[in-house]
Amino acid sequence: MENKKMNLLLFSGDYDKALASLIIANAAREMEIEVTIFCAFWGLLLLRDPGKASQEDKSLYEQAFSSLTPREAEELPLSKMNLGGIGKKMLLEMMKEEKAPKLSDLLSGARKKEVNFYACQLSVEIMGFKKEELFPEVQIMDVKEYLKNALESDLQLFI
Amino acid sequence: MENKKMNLLLFSGDYDKALASLIIANAAREMEIEVTIFCAFWGLLLLRDPGKASQEDKSLYEQAFSSLTPREAEELPLSKMNLGGIGKKMLLEMMKEEKAPKLSDLLSGARKKEVNFYACQLSVEIMGFKKEELFPEVQIMDVKEYLKNALESDLQLFI
Amino acid sequence: MENKKMNLLLFSGDYDKALASLIIANAAREMEIEVTIFCAFWGLLLLRDPGKASQEDKSLYEQAFSSLTPREAEELPLSKMNLGGIGKKMLLEMMKEEKAPKLSDLLSGARKKEVNFYACQLSVEIMGFKKEELFPEVQIMDVKEYLKNALESDLQLFI
Numbered sequence: 044m045e046n047k048k049m050n051l052l053l054f055s056g057d058y059d060k061a062l063a064s065l066i067i068a069n070a071a072r073e074m075e076i077e078v079t080i081f082c083a084f085w086g087l088l089l090l091r092d093p094g095k096a097s098q099e100d101k102s103l104y105e106q107a108f109s110s111l112t113p114r115e116a117e118e119l120p121l122s123k124m125n126l127g128g129i130g131k132k133m134l135l136e137m138m139k140e141e142k143a144p145k146l147s148d149l150l151s152g153a154r155k156k157e158v159n160f161y162a163c164q165l166s167v168e169i170m171g172f173k174k175e176e177l178f179p180e181v182q183i184m185d186v187k188e189y190l191k192n193a194l195e196s197d198l199q200l201f202i
Numbered sequence: 203m204e205n206k207k208m209n210l211l212l213f214s215g216d217y218d219k220a221l222a223s224l225i226i227a228n229a230a231r232e233m234e235i236e237v238t239i240f241c242a243f244w245g246l247l248l249l250r251d252p253g254k255a256s257q258e259d260k261s262l263y264e265q266a267f268s269s270l271t272p273r274e275a276e277e278l279p280l281s282k283m284n285l286g287g288i289g290k291k292m293l294l295e296m297m298k299e300e301k302a303p304k305l306s307d308l309l310s311g312a313r314k315k316e317v318n319f320y321a322c323q324l325s326v327e328i329m330g331f332k333k334e335e336l337f338p339e340v341q342i343m344d345v346k347e348y349l350k351n352a353l354e355s356d357l358q359l360f361i
Numbered sequence: 362m363e364n365k366k367m368n369l370l371l372f373s374g375d376y377d378k379a380l381a382s383l384i385i386a387n388a389a390r391e392m393e394i395e396v397t398i399f400c401a402f403w404g405l406l407l408l409r410d411p412g413k414a415s416q417e418d419k420s421l422y423e424q425a426f427s428s429l430t431p432r433e434a435e436e437l438p439l440s441k442m443n444l445g446g447i448g449k450k451m452l453l454e455m456m457k458e459e460k461a462p463k464l465s466d467l468l469s470g471a472r473k474k475e476v477n478f479y480a481c482q483l484s485v486e487i488m489g490f491k492k493e494e495l496f497p498e499v500q501i502m503d504v505k506e507y508l509k510n511a512l513e514s515d516l517q518l519f520i
Contacts, residue, residue, distance in 0.1 A: 044508075044509070044512065047512055049508075052359070054218075054219065054222055054361075056282065059372075059402055059403075060372065062402075063372055063401060063402060066483065066504055067504060067507075067508070070503075070504040070505050070508060071508055073505070074505060074508060074509075076508070076512075083222060084218055084221075084222060085218075085281075085282055102296075102299055104292055104295050104296045104299065105296065105299075107292065108292065108296065111283075112283075122403075123374065123403055124429075124430075133422055133425065133426065134487075136422050137420075137422045137423065137426065137487050137488065137489070138487055140420055140422065140423075140487075141486045141487050143483065143486070143487055165225065165302065168300045168302070169293075169296050169297055169300050169302055170296065171296070185229075186225055186226060186229040187229050187232070187233060189226075190203075190208075190226070190229060190230055190233060190235070190357070191203070191233075193357050194203065194206055194235075194356055194357055197512055198508070198511050198512055198517055199357055199358070199359065199517070200359075200370070200517065200518075200519040201359040201360060201361050201519060202372075202519050211518070213377075213378065213381055213520075215441065242381060243377055243380075243381060244377075244440075244441055261455075261458055263451055263454050263455045263458065264455065264458075266451065267451065267455065270442075271442075324384065324461065327459045327461070328452075328455050328456055328459050328461055329455065330455070344388075345384055345385060345388040346388050346391070346392060348385075349362070349367075349385070349388060349389055349392060349394070349516070350362070350392075352516050353362065353365055353394075353515055353516055358516055358517070358518065359518075360518040360519060360520050
């Protein structure tokens with residue numbers, strides 16, 4: 044599977060969908076597949092570097108958005124049966140029983156395995172995030188560059 | 203990127219996902235990529251021509267469905283944090299601050315740039331929409347034609 | 362379209378998205394396309410064999426999860442406008458008016474047409490499902506096998 048490329052467009056900011064993305068991404072890296080994850084819209088929340096949140100140079104709306112949305116991977120809600128956090132807690136317990144890694148572990152793994160994380164430029168601008176608020180290795184990418192990358196890939200998913 | 207083809211299956215009727223689809227579609231057209239958007243299920247709502255809604259020849263269920271669902275692109279709700287419209291209003295303000303086009307502008311742009319919009323035949327039949335209620339250039343396409351088109355494309359996404 | 366392959370990753374446990382998957386899968390089989398559906402996370406619920414549910418050898422969390430989630434295809438909720446079941450009932454009536462098959466019929470059809478259904482190994486382990494609780498022909502597949510299959514396919518969608 045060397046020389047193969049996978050491109051994921053992570054649109055979702057849900058815990059379970061981010062989990063799926065990173066499980067696929069990590070498995071692909073272990074098979075030596077080159078992996079790009081283009082985080083757009085809610086998917087951008089996965090890339091927030093905990094503790095680097097800043098309200099500087101933000102409009103009131105951007106400040107509100109920054110405060111109201113999850114500040115790091117583990118805070119993301121479930122897409123279904125979240126039930127104010129109870130459903131998610133239940134899922135996390137079930138994962139622990141199986142010794143399955145949680146989202147933040149999978150994220151660290153993906154970063155170590157050199158998954159290429161990109162933040163969608165337009166999303167960054169609209170949501171008002173600064174590059175400094177995201178993980179240091181994250182690059183900003185526009186939609187056309189995304190399309191070029193996706194077209195050069197062997198497997199593309201919208202998650 | 204000439205001679206490349208992209209096929210999007212737009213299943214979602216959410217404002218933010220439709221936004222993502224059309225941003226990708228417009229960027230692709232600017233790169234001379236041929237773009238097909240097959241609107242199925244809730245995605246069909248994007249294709250309703252405002253002011254062309256009609257209750258003629260519809261069953262009671264179809265009439266109710268037609269009245270209860272968004273009548274045009276700008277009425278679509280957010281997939282997350284819609285909060286009865288407050289979240290969406292906040293997003294629209296944030297988009298305005300960045301001078302980012304809203305959904306209806308992107309839709310006009312895509313139509314001018316000759317994105318090929320298709321309505322899923324089965325969805326049209328079940329929801330009871332008439333061809334006259336959709337934008338005039340929209341063609342009806344069945345699932346097998348969708349599959350043929352998708353298989354001939356270089357990039358396919360389910361949104 | 363012979364010798365063509367399609368790979369669907371069904372992540373969703375929503376009635377409407379499962380409907381879309383199976384409509385596409387059945388149409389593809391009629392065109393002699395080889396079809397694989399890899400059911401992960403909520404998508405696993407589609408594969409539960411009604412009447413085969415068992416609480417044996419399950420942790421308390423797994424027992425709760427097994428009881429709280431839909432036991433068969435027809436019990437899945439809509440992704441939108443479910444309205445405690447009213448929206449879904451309305452959709453089912455609209456489908457009946459058009460003599461469109463419901464989800465359980467499409468599922469039977471797909472099984473007869475030899476769509477290859479796989480259950481994601483990690484999801485099965487975390488949710489605590491036993492192989493015996495799923496349809497007998499369902500095979501367990503890990504993420505790497507999924508990736509291999511997807512990379513060998515001509516069309517891949519994440520639903």
